[in-house]
Amino acid sequence: MADKLEPIWRAVAAIPRGAVDSYGGVARSAGLPGRARLVGHALKVAPAELALPWHRVLNARRRISFPKGSDEHHRQRQLLEREGVRFEGGRAIPATTAIADLDAWLWKPRPGPNHE
DNA sequence: GTTGTGACGACTT
DNA sequence: AAAGTCGCCACAA
Numbered sequence: 255m256a257d258k259l260e261p262i263w264r265a266v267a268a269i270p271r272g273a274v275d276s277y278g279g280v281a282r283s284a285g286l287p288g289r290a291r292l293v294g295h296a297l298k299v300a301p302a303e304l305a306l307p308w309h310r311v312l313n314a315r316r317r318i319s320f321p322k323g324s325d326e327h328h329r330q331r332q333l334l335e336r337e338g339v340r341f342e343g344g345r346a347i348p349a350t351t352a353i354a355d356l357d358a359w360l361w362k363p364r365p366g367p368n369h370e
Numbered sequence: 371g372t373t374g375t376g377a378c379g380a381c382t383t
Numbered sequence: 384a385a386a387g388t389c390g391c392c393a394c395a396a
Contacts, residue, residue: 289391289392291391291392291393292391292392295393
């Protein structure tokens with residue numbers, strides 16, 4: 255078994271339900287920065303027994319990488335929606351977006367007394 | 371060895 | 384926004 259694929263599979267398995275990650279993000283988590291394509295390959299050849307949440311991996315634009323209209327595309331979208339991920343204009347909105355938005359609000363430089 | 375392809379991504383037009 | 388270009392590298396022919 256290729257040693258490179260195992261850390262990738264682990265990283266994918268670690269994506270929480272309702273969340274999504276990108277191929278590049280998974281690659282970095284696996285200690286293989288710049289190897290996004292390898293992640294795609296790893297998922298393609300992943301043994302079914304691992305039951306990986308492969309559907310939580312999208313491309314950097316948070317879009318499904320399969321051609322729109324393909325069976326795989328539809329299957330992935332259905333699996334994501336089943337766990338609370340919504341789609342707007344083909345873009346995936348993770349179930350944890352509310353938290354991400356709050357985080358952005360907390361960090362956004364807003365008008366008012368600000369001390370550095 | 372060389373070439374083309376690809377579940378990708380960052381950058382530049 | 385959309386289309387190129389380039390870097391990445393495993394794999395098949």
